[in-house]
Amino acid sequence: MTKWEYFTAPILSHVAQQILNNFGADGWELITLAPGPNPDTLVGYFKRPLEG
Structure with a gap:
């Protein structure tokens, strides 16, 4: 069974593609x-498999 780790990060709208x-x-x-705390910011939720 795959185990995951998770991460949240602010994503600035004007550089979203580069950040992602x-x-x-x-x-x-x-x-x-x-939606983030202000109109120019989003919050990204990410996951990736745990190594090991």
Whole structure:
């Protein structure tokens, strides 16, 4: 059975693609985006398999 680790991070709208690509390159899969604390910020929820 796969075990997962999870991560949340602020995503600035004007550089969202770059931020998401950076997390993807580190093995994080985006689960969803949610509204952040202000109109220019989203919150990204990510997961990736635990190694080991």
